[in-house]
Amino acid sequence: MSNQGLAQNHRVSVKLMAGEEASAIAEAACVDNPDAVLEDYGSYLTVSNEIRLDLNIATIAEELGRPYDVPTLLVVLASYTGQVEVSDSCIIITEALSN
Amino acid sequence: MSESLAKAYDRVKSIDWEPTYIRPEQKMVEQTRFHLEGLKPVDPFKTFVREYFQMEQEKDNRHYAILEASSRLSDPEPDPRWMEGMKFGLSNLPGIEYSAARQMGRMVRSVAPMELRQGYMMQGLDEVRHSQLELNTLRHHMRSWHDPAGYDVAMHAAGTSVGGGIFRAMLEDLLTCDPVETSIGLQVFVETAYTNVFFVGLSSAAAAHGDKMMASTMLTIQSDEARHMANGWATFATLLQDDRNIPLIQQALDKWAWRIHTSLSVGINLFTDYFVSKRQESAKEMNMRWVFDEFYGGFYQKLEKYGIKAPQHLDRMIADQDHLSHSAAVYLFGAWPVFFHRYDGMTGADMEWFEKKYPGWYANYGSFWEAYNKCTDPAGQALILKELGGLPNFCQVCQLPTIFPLPTANTERSCMHDGKRFIFCSQGCQEIFFNDPLHYQGYQSFLDRYEGFELSDVTRDMGFVREDGKTLIAQPTLDMKRMWTLDDIKRCDYVVQKPLPPPLVEVAL
Numbered sequence: 001m002s003n004q005g006l007a008q009n010h011r012v013s014v015k016l017m018a019g020e021e022a023s024a025i026a027e028a029a030c031v032d033n034p035d036a037v038l039e040d041y042g043s044y045l046t047v048s049n050e051i052r053l054d055l056n057i058a059t060i061a062e063e064l065g066r067p068y069d070v071p072t073l074l075v076v077l078a079s080y081t082g083q084v085e086v087s088d089s090c091i092i093i094t095e096a097l098s099n
Numbered sequence: 100m101s102e103s104l105a106k107a108y109d110r111v112k113s114i115d116w117e118p119t120y121i122r123p124e125q126k127m128v129e130q131t132r133f134h135l136e137g138l139k140p141v142d143p144f145k146t147f148v149r150e151y152f153q154m155e156q157e158k159d160n161r162h163y164a165i166l167e168a169s170s171r172l173s174d175p176e177p178d179p180r181w182m183e184g185m186k187f188g189l190s191n192l193p194g195i196e197y198s199a200a201r202q203m204g205r206m207v208r209s210v211a212p213m214e215l216r217q218g219y220m221m222q223g224l225d226e227v228r229h230s231q232l233e234l235n236t237l238r239h240h241m242r243s244w245h246d247p248a249g250y251d252v253a254m255h256a257a258g259t260s261v262g263g264g265i266f267r268a269m270l271e272d273l274l275t276c277d278p279v280e281t282s283i284g285l286q287v288f289v290e291t292a293y294t295n296v297f298f299v300g301l302s303s304a305a306a307a308h309g310d311k312m313m314a315s316t317m318l319t320i321q322s323d324e325a326r327h328m329a330n331g332w333a334t335f336a337t338l339l340q341d342d343r344n345i346p347l348i349q350q351a352l353d354k355w356a357w358r359i360h361t362s363l364s365v366g367i368n369l370f371t372d373y374f375v376s377k378r379q380e381s382a383k384e385m386n387m388r389w390v391f392d393e394f395y396g397g398f399y400q401k402l403e404k405y406g407i408k409a410p411q412h413l414d415r416m417i418a419d420q421d422h423l424s425h426s427a428a429v430y431l432f433g434a435w436p437v438f439f440h441r442y443d444g445m446t447g448a449d450m451e452w453f454e455k456k457y458p459g460w461y462a463n464y465g466s467f468w469e470a471y472n473k474c475t476d477p478a479g480q481a482l483i484l485k486e487l488g489g490l491p492n493f494c495q496v497c498q499l500p501t502i503f504p505l506p507t508a509n510t511e512r513s514c515m516h517d518g519k520r521f522i523f524c525s526q527g528c529q530e531i532f533f534n535d536p537l538h539y540q541g542y543q544s545f546l547d548r549y550e551g552f553e554l555s556d557v558t559r560d561m562g563f564v565r566e567d568g569k570t571l572i573a574q575p576t577l578d579m580k581r582m583w584t585l586d587d588i589k590r591c592d593y594v595v596q597k598p599l600p601p602p603l604v605e606v607a608l
Contacts, residue, residue, distance in 0.1 A: 009393060012397075015299050074325070075322060079295050
């Protein structure tokens with residue numbers, strides 16, 4: 001694309017509604033995705049990574065110290081960038097149109 | 100995708116059936132020009148109805164707990180500039196969401212693949228929920244804010260105000276265009292490209308200004324947008340499978356990139372820069388990061404391998420980030436007597452911030468603010484609208500005043516069609532009009548309705564008057580000691596007139 005100012009961007013991210021769960025999800029994301037970057041915007045948190053970001057329910061449950069599931073995670077998932085894949089045990093965000 | 104969820108989802112899909120008692124075209128009601136037959140639809144977010152309701156119930160429980168808590172605990176009073184600006188800002192939202200619910204209804208009927216219909220159906224329910232959440236926020240603010248005037252007329256105002264007209268024109272376009280095009284306009288541009296800036300970015304501003312209710316409303320809404328983006332993506336990925344769709348997609352992308360830029364995006368930029376006093380990022384910074392870097396860089400650019408090109412006016416859209424909010428503010432503040440909130444003019448500190456974030460700001464907009472701040476006392480009998488030379492023209496397509504990118508260097512033009520002169524704000528809107536003139540030529544503007552009216556009669560006719568029957572709801576400052584009345588406006592003697600039309604340009608057919 002020949003337009004000015006448009007760099008290719010390969011980052012994927014989630015935005016989480018601030019609170020106890022968001023902090024645990026963000027901590028867990030940093031465990032499962034060692035290069036992930038965490039930013040705090042007050043009312044929400046952003047976790048981003050290059051190309052792929054895995055949110056595993058098991059790791060989040062460990063961080064929270066109680067059982068957790070995907071539908072409850074979706075309640076605090078305010079937004080994401082990339083392509084989302086939802087299953088029983090995890091949410092995976094990958095770069096859109098990557099294949 | 101774990102096997103259990105995938106399997107269960109396929110089982111649910113197999114329940115779908117074709118009715119025998121009506122023909123497919125009777126069922127579809129509206130035909131699309133896109134090719135969907137024989138394609139393998141992409142599943143958006145795999146969500147079952149039972150899970151969906153559980154999730155939404157949980158979201159509502161959490162949200163309404165905040166409403167309850169904030170009305171019981173005496174939280175510090177929220178910021179007045181923000182709370183007054185939200186009278187106009189929030190007034191537009193329930194109608195936008197409700198229209199989106201109607202758009203989903205059309206798409207459920209007209210876009211056949213059932214994988215997509217399931218997602219649209221849930222989105223339709225989401226949109227009704229959003230509309231209700233926003234109506235509840237309006238009601239909460241009406242009951243708790245010290246000056247409820249404006250919140251009480253918000254829904255009426257959304258249908259009549261000259262600012263709301265910009266959003267109404269956008270929604271009517273989304274509701275009456277090709278039903279597949281609606282997915283591109285709403286789910287790809289409004290929801291994927293722009294709702295992040297709006298609901299996530301502005302929620303942070305709402306929280307900073309003490310408006311917890313609005314912050315929570317925006318975030319709980321945005322948590323549904325995640326599924327809506329997936330609907331848009333799934334529809335889009337399905338369309339890309341048939342090469343005959345590529346030129347149709349390109350046309351829709353060109354149209355909606357510009358159409359949303361001149362409507363929703365103007366509102367978002369305006370609210371972000373001019374309804375706040377505790378300043379964080381500028382509208383330009385937020386748009387550059389979320390819209391142009393994340394959406395255009397992270398998503399749109401990857402469509403290139405399918406032969407999709409950048410939207411026609413992308414360079415102008417980026418360049419406009421230096422001016423959108425400021426030119427919109429000149430209009431919104433300049434036309435204050437026909438709105439329904441109290442305004443807070445820009446102070447020295449605001450101006451300093453603008454000059455830092457938008458170098459050259461003062462040279463372009465400083466004189467407006469100096470003049471505005473001199474016209475706020477009714478005793479001065481000076482009306483900023485009159486000082487500015489009256490209202491500008493409005494664009495036949497987007498209904499924006501034709502003052503963009505800058506009031507002093509705008510791109511307004513007129514064109515002849517069917518023996519009539521039509522006015523446009525830009526090349527982009529002119530192209531959209533001539534691709535489908537019937538769609539736009541009947542639209543009437545504020546000037547068609549009120550030409551020849553003395554200004555206080557306009558305000559009275561719109562119903563933007565306080566309980567005493569003589570004081571305006573709108574005021575040019577937050578100060579409530581000496582407020583403008585209809586008589587004060589009348590003394591300024593401004594009669595609404597259509598400005599001269601801009602020069603004619605030839606349309607290449």
